[in-house]
Amino acid sequence: MKVAVVANDDLKQELMSSGIDATATIEWISDINFIPGQSDVVIDLLFDTDRKKRMEYLNSAGSALLIVNDVEGTTEDLPVNYVRINGWPTFLKRSIIEISGSNKELKEKTEKVIAVFSKKAEWVPDIPGFISARVASTIINEAYFSIEDEISSRDDIDTAMKLGTNYPYGPFEWSKLIGLKRIYCLLEVLSKENSRYIPSDLLKKEAKD
Numbered sequence: 508m509k510v511a512v513v514a515n516d517d518l519k520q521e522l523m524s525s526g527i528d529a530t531a532t533i534e535w536i537s538d539i540n541f542i543p544g545q546s547d548v549v550i551d552l553l554f555d556t557d558r559k560k561r562m563e564y565l566n567s568a569g570s571a572l573l574i575v576n577d578v579e580g581t582t583e584d585l586p587v588n589y590v591r592i593n594g595w596p597t598f599l600k601r602s603i604i605e606i607s608g609s610n611k612e613l614k615e616k617t618e619k620v621i622a623v624f625s626k627k628a629e630w631v632p633d634i635p636g637f638i639s640a641r642v643a644s645t646i647i648n649e650a651y652f653s654i655e656d657e658i659s660s661r662d663d664i665d666t667a668m669k670l671g672t673n674y675p676y677g678p679f680e681w682s683k684l685i686g687l688k689r690i691y692c693l694l695e696v697l698s699k700e701n702s703r704y705i706p707s708d709l710l711k712k713e714a715k716d
Contacts, residue, residue: 508530508531508532508547508548508619508620508623509531509532509534509543509545509546509547509548510531510532510533510534510546510547510548510549510550510620510623511533511534511536511542511543511546511548511549511550511568511570512533512534512535512536512549512550512552513536513537513539513542513549513550513551513552513553514535514536514537514550514552514553515537515552515553517596518552518553518576518594518596518599519535519552521596521597521598521599521600522552522599522624523624524599524600525602525624525625525626526624526625527623527624527625528622528623528624528625531623533623534546539551539553539561539564539565540564542564542565542567542568543568544568544569546568546570547570547571547572548570548571548572548573548574548616548620549565549568549570549572549573549574550574550575550592550620551565551573551574551575551576552576552594552599553576554575554576554577554594555576555577555578555579555689558577558580561575562585562586566586570588571588571613571616572588572590572613572616572617572620573586573588573589573590574589574590574591574592574606574617574620575589575590575591575592576591576592576593576594576595577591577592578591578593578594578595578635578636578637578640578689578693579635579636579692579693579696580635581607581633581634581635582607582608582609582610582633583609583633587609587610588610588613589608590606590607590608590610590613590617591606591607591608591633591637592604592605592606593605593606593637593639593640595640595685595686595689596684596685596686597675597676597681597684597685598639598640601626602625602626602627603626603627603628603629604621604626604627604628604629605629605631605637605638605639605640606621606628606629606630606631607630607631607632607633607634607637608630608633609633614630635693635696635697636693636696636697640693641693641697643681643685643690644690644693644694644697644704645703645704646668646678646681647678647679647681647682647690647710648690648694648704648706648707648710649678650664650668650677650678650679651678651706651707651709651710652707654709655707655708655709661677661679664677664678664679665677665678665679665680687710687713687714688714688715690710690714691706691710691711691714691715694706694710
C-alpha cells in the first residue's frame, strides 16, 4: 500500500507516535502541490486550511481513498471517496482515531490505512466536531466563562482540571495546542444547533486577536 501524507512536522510526529508498519510505503509531503499521482491513499492533515483549493488538488491526485482532517464539517460536503478524521493537534497521539464517512465500501480500506500507523479506527456519527473535539471545545469554552465571571485564574483552572480529571492538559493549555481559532470556529458551527455551544465573549475576542 502506498500512502501519501500531507502534514507539518508536529502532526507527522503525532501520527507516527505509535509506530509504523514497515511493509507500507509512506511519502510525507509538506506542500499539497506535490502529491504523487500513484498513491493508493492520500491523507491530508492540513485540510482545514483553504478547504476549497485543497479539494481541487486532492481530487486531481486520482486516489481511490482520501482521508482528510475535517473536524468542523461533514461528509455531505465532500465527494464520495472522502472520509473525515479528527486530526486536531494532540488528538492524533492517541491509539484511537475518530473517523466518519458515508461510503461503507471504503470502511475496510480506511481501517487498514489507520492500522499502518499502529492505531485503531473508531467510527463515529458524521457530525461536526466528532465526539472528543466537541467535548474538549465545550470544556475550554466553560473555562473561558469562568474567567469572565472571575471564578479563578487560568493557571489554577488548568491545574484543577489535570488533577481532578487526569486530563493531559488544562483547558487553556489545550486551547493553545489545538489553536483557539479552531475551537472558536467549531463552537460557532455547533451553536447553530444548540445554544449551549455559543462561544464566550472572551474566547471569541482572543480567537480573533
